[in-house]
Each structure stands twice: as C-alpha cells, then as structure tokens.
Amino acid sequence: MFQEKFREGIVSARDFNREDIEYILKKGQEMIKVKNLDILKGKILATLFFEPSTRTRLSFESAMHRLGGSVIGFQSGDVSSIKKGESLADTIRTVENYSDCIVIRHPMEGSAKLASRFAKVPIINAGSGSKEHPTQALLDLLTITEEVGELDGLNIGIMGDLKYGRTVHSLAILLSNFDVNVYFISPEELRMRNRYKDYLYHERRMKFKELSEYRKILDVLDVLYMTRIQKERFADLEEYERVKDIYVFTQKDLKNTKENFKLLHPLPRVNEISPEIDKSEKAIYFKQTHYGLQMRKAILAELMRD
C-alpha cells in the first residue's frame, strides 16, 4: 500500500493521510530496535544537496549505510554541472541512471515535485525552498509519539519563523490528520502565510490559534516546537535583526511547563534556546536527531527494498 502509493517518492506532506502516517511511524518504531540491517545491499542512494545541510544529509547517508547500501552525491551546487547551466530536470534524468533513489534539497519551491515528474526512481524531498520538508515532519511525529505519546488530544505550540520555515509547514500539514490543538506563535512579520492557513482551516478542518506571545499558554502545552529565525531567507537584514531574538526559551520558562512537557527543535539553533536547558529531560531536540535516523531508515527501506 504505502510502497505503491509513494513509489514516486516523498515530495509533500499533503500526500499523507492518517493511515500513511501511522504506517510509517510504526516502521520507524521498528527501526529503533535494529541498528544494522542488510536489506538495501547493492542499492545506491544519491544525495543531491544544492543547499548546505548537516543533519538531513548525514542522517540519510548514515541510514543508507546502516541498511547495507551505498551513497553517491554532492554537498553543494557549486561542484556540479548546475554551475555550467544545466537544468534540474537534466540533472535528475542523469542521476536516476546511477542510483535507486534520489534525496534532493534545492532552494527553489516546487523543485522536488519537478524532480519527481522526471525521475524513474523515487525522489525524497529534503527541503524545497521555504515550502516543504516532509521527512523532517515525519521524524518530528515519531519523536512526539515515542517521547510524549498518542498525538490525538495533544496541545502543540509551533513557534518562531512560520513564514519561511519549511519544517513547520510540513509539520502543520501532517498534524492536521490528527485531533490536536495547535498554537502558531510568531511575530506579526513571520506569521504563517494565508495559503497555508486557508488550506489547514478549510480543507483539513484543523483547530489552531495564532499568538505573538508564548508565555501565557506555556502551562497548557504538551509540546512546544521551536524553530530558528532563518537569516538566509530574509531579503531585508534589518527586518531579520528586529525579530531574530524575539523568542529565547530559558530555564525560567521551563519551570512553567507541565510535568510531561517536551521541547522540540529541528536544529540548528542559534540563540533561541538557552543551552542551560539542554540537560533537562524536557529538552529532546538531540533525541530528535536520533529518531531522525530511524525515520530515514524506515523511509529508505520502504522506497527501495525489493
């Protein structure tokens, strides 16, 4: 079922219904228990990163090795034929001949969708512009279900850069398949765009509120998902300077949270979470990277195993 539905790859969180999510979460849970498998021996994953990455690229590559497979790719558009003027479609129609699955990160919105239209092998969207990052959202859900519990009924805050943050877009869309209460917390300038809110409200019937201040609702949240204000997405650096330190989560904030409260962050963080919190059991952003590896193992296994 899942394999059949996603045989062209994982491009957008919009393609997932509740059943799909529950299926892949179960597969991710199974991966937690096994460090190495040999099910992708002889398979090749191509990782095409036109934008810098540590976590996403390395976790996909580690996942591929843990499953017995091999990896080819590039870490920057500078070293590829893009520099010579090649189109993304041509790059894809080339690399599909060398690999069994392609992971792509590209600054252009819609890039992964475009790639999947041309490719004979599955495409995994590892970040397309400021729009989507579906595998990050899947690993976020795996983290929440493992560390907090059932998604239904949870109060979830999503805070920071909701305008340019691609992870929050994909996360909100996935969450709309569950019975959750979502709080979108951001400065006015970084509110989620109307097209996303309209989609979530009208098409997915999601329950959400918008706020500028998080302290008032901290005691009701089960989960707070923080994000970095992404300097590289701002055309206007002055605007960046004005908002960059608007939210800094501290030890004091932590005291006002529920006993089972968990703080997530897709990382990298800059100043928005004080390092004094790192050792708290409520701070699980490094565990998230562990679950990320497991989720990516699950995804690669589903897309490539025979």
Next chain:
Amino acid sequence: MFQEKFREGIVSARDFNREDIEYILKKGQEMIKVKNLDILKGKILATLFFEPSTRTRLSFESAMHRLGGSVIGFQSGDVSSIKKGESLADTIRTVENYSDCIVIRHPMEGSAKLASRFAKVPIINAGSGSKEHPTQALLDLLTITEEVGELDGLNIGIMGDLKYGRTVHSLAILLSNFDVNVYFISPEELRMRNRYKDYLYHERRMKFKELSEYRKILDVLDVLYMTRIQKERFADLEEYERVKDIYVFTQKDLKNTKENFKLLHPLPRVNEISPEIDKSEKAIYFKQTHYGLQMRKAILAELMRD
C-alpha cells in the same frame, strides 16, 4: 592483453587501437546485463576532481559501488592540499597509498599523463584541460554501437565547440580507428585546432570535412554529436556571447533526419538542444548516461580486478 596494455591507466584516446576499443565495447555490453557484481569488493577508488562534475564523477562512483567497491575523494580543489601549494605529483604519490585506482579531472592539459608517470596505481583521465576525456569517448562509442549499430560506414557529425571541447577531441581520435565519414561542424572561431586535424588526417588517415552549417548535411547523417559551447573556456566573454547560440537543434531539424538518425550530447546542455526533442526516439543523450555507467563499470573492472 587490455589489462596489460592499460595497467598504467586510461590517459589518452591515442593509446587505443581498434582491437582495444572493440574489446572494451564488448565488456561494456556485458555490463549492461548485470546490475551488481562483487568483483571489486575490498578495492578503493579515489576520485580527485579539481573541476566540477556531475555525470563523470557520480557515474564512476556509482560504477564502483555496483561492483562492490568503495570510494574516497574530493569534489573540488578548494578542499584539498592543493590550496596549500601542493604539486599534483605529490598529491598523486600520497593518494596512491590510499587507493587501488585514481580517477582525476584537472584543468591543466597533460595532468593525467603527468599523474600516470608518478602513480603506482592506474590513473583514469576524467578530463584534462580542453584536450582529452577518453572514457567519455568510449561511452559514446558504446552508445552508438548499441543504438545505431556497427561503426564502419556511418556518417557522423560532430558539432559545436571543437576548439575547447575535450570530449570531441577524444571521440574523433577513437573514431579514426573505424571506417567512418566525419563532419566537423563549428563556427570559424571554434574550429578544431590544426594539431588535431593534422594528426587525424596524416597519421590516422581519417576521412573528414569541415563545415559551418549543419542543415545541408542533416539528411545524410546517421549520428549527430552535439556539444555545449563552454563558457568557462573562453578568455573573451564577448566572443562567447557571439557564438553561444549559433546552433540550436529543434523539432524542425529532427524532421529532416534519416529514420534511424540519433542525436547524442555529452551533457550538460544549455540551449543547444530544444527540450521539445527530449521525448523523440532519435534523442538518446539521456540513454548515453546509462551507457556511461556501464562503460565505467567495464573500465574499472578491467583496471582493478585481480
């Protein structure tokens, strides 16, 4: 025989006689039928790319993995000790200790030849300046023999940048071992240099004509090999602007070709082939990348297997 003759590697198309070419084409054909082999298990390929590449590097790396081997290397001279002033000879005498074969792309003419003089392991020239790219030419011949048929008797056009294009130099030299009619099509400024033409005419007795216009001979060609006008090779950007769009192959051109006509291109392309052609059975430049993988599997197997 082949293994013995090329034990120092594949440096120049000039080293190949007809028998060598036919041997490696046969090996390439055999590779088409097998996706994975384990014959290079425990072997390490080093890919040293001082100039950017997508196809060549990734296809060598994919080929190595498909044969069970491992890969080390770099994708840009910026991240190596060259930046600290190291000579190419010293780099080679270092990397030969870490690997069983070295693939090198370097902007300097004669770089691969130099490397092979110093190395204990086989060197594969993956592009040396504007002079040679022999494995590209071998994969081009594999593509033609598989998709068109016997080389003898074919009418082959080679078009575009014949002055700076290293792939066309290696291709022309390899073709001179066969009974083909070659048409070199280029603007005056990008004619093939005399030293190549003299070599082809006087030493190899190749039959060729030079033209500036391709439309008149389109109906006699069995194969047209197009190339990109390479911006990065021009010292004078004005000259580049004058010639860059001189040849643009369109749907209309395609209609004037023979039924079995095939259009090849080493890729990347920029504007010289209209994307509307991509779906035609006559356009086989993406198939070329598939054959490239097979030819590189064949080459690596010959140079490294015990």
Next chain:
Amino acid sequence: MFQEKFREGIVSARDFNREDIEYILKKGQEMIKVKNLDILKGKILATLFFEPSTRTRLSFESAMHRLGGSVIGFQSGDVSSIKKGESLADTIRTVENYSDCIVIRHPMEGSAKLASRFAKVPIINAGSGSKEHPTQALLDLLTITEEVGELDGLNIGIMGDLKYGRTVHSLAILLSNFDVNVYFISPEELRMRNRYKDYLYHERRMKFKELSEYRKILDVLDVLYMTRIQKERFADLEEYERVKDIYVFTQKDLKNTKENFKLLHPLPRVNEISPEIDKSEKAIYFKQTHYGLQMRKAILAELMRD
C-alpha cells in the same frame, strides 16, 4: 587497557605514556601486513573537516573502508549547518547519533577537547588550530621505528615552523616519552612557544636544543623532520614572505648526512624540499603516507571494534 583509556577518543598527545605509544605502534605494525579486514563491518565513521585536508581525511576514509566500515562527513565547513550559526557542541551532539566515531579537524584550539566532552562516541583530533595533531605524530613514530629503528638514543631534528605547526607540537610531546636528543630548528620568529618548551623541559624532562641553522648539526642527525611554513597561519603576509624560503633542503645537504639518515615531512610541502631528493632512500616522506594509512587503521580498529 588502551581501549579503556582512550574510549573518549584521541584528543591530545599529552594523554599518551610510553606504554600507550608502544602498544599502538605494535598495532600499526600488524596492520602493515594486512590490506583488508572486515572487523568494522556495520560501523560508520564521521569525518568532519572544517579546514581543508587531503592526506588526513582521505587516509582515515581509506582506513575505514579497508576495515570494512562506511564513512559519512563533510569536507568543508561551508556546506554544513555551521554556516547557519550552529555551535560545534550541537554539531557533535547531532553527528554522534549517526556514527560510531568522529574524526574532526577544526581551526579552533581546543575544538577536539570540547567535542570529546559532548560526544558519546570516540573523537579523533585530526588537527585543532595550531596546537595538536596527535595521529600525525603517531604515524611519524611508526615511520621512524619501521625505517630507522628503536627510538631510544636517536638524534632527531625538528625543523621549520615550530610556532604554528601543530604536527611538531604533538610529535615533540610524544617523543618526550623516549630517551631522544631533539634539536628544534627554526628562525627566531617561528620558535616553539614557551608554554610548550616549559612543558617539555620541566614536566617531561626532555633533552632539547634550539638552533636557527641546521647545516652544522646535519651529520649528527638520525632523523630530520621538516615542516612547511604555513601561509594560512600568518596574520602578517610580509612576515611570511621573509621566512618562507629560509630552509630549503637540497641534494647537497643530503650528502652531509649519516648513512642511515632519514628525512621526514608531514606534507604538503611547498619549496622546502627540493624534488631532486625524492628518489633518495633517505627521503621517506611518501612512505610516511603509507604508514599513515596503517596507523589510522590501527587507531580506528582500537576505538571501534567490539
């Protein structure tokens, strides 16, 4: 013992006593005899290079493959999340989830120490600022013991940039565990810093002399260890220009050395060793890279095998 003591990794030459060094030298010697092993199958090495490298990175990666393991990593800080403002500690706490051991090169002094404080997996210091490069020093000792003989009693010159050269700092510290006579040869501007000399003299009771001229003592030396004057460490380029060609070892120098004299260099070299010497049996800097691979195989095996 060794495994237990270095379970957090190899961070500083200061952590090694004579017994540790002799143990790992023996392991390195054993590795010379075996090309491939399968003892690290299923293990993943992460190579995080924030500064350029050819030898160190590629030799670690080759060593890992020779032992049956896999590699992930990056070759430049530009392609990682550091560019987005991530701290080194956060990068480490992420990558430790994807790997079984981390090799790190970073421009900041103390970077490897910091990394080892945060990591659950062993850290290998592949160069931290101008301070330490312990695995280079270990491979230097393996080279000397294999090519010259027992360390005790040797007269060893260490020449060049003793101020900024991290390899010489680690080498001197390791040598202080043996009964050697050391000559530190450098221009005034590039003398070894007092904190190192104080440590070597007062805490390690090392016997050393400082000189500006090497020719007078050439006939007493068993080993001369040359280093590059590192342009990238100078704030003042004029100072660099003044000292860069101060030592150039020539054929004529070689004639004034003992019969069993050996010349080492960590490479890359620029002008400081004349290439005419390369073929002499006294010049063993390329053999050093071979021993480097063996020592790194030994280190990786110790740190990761079950």
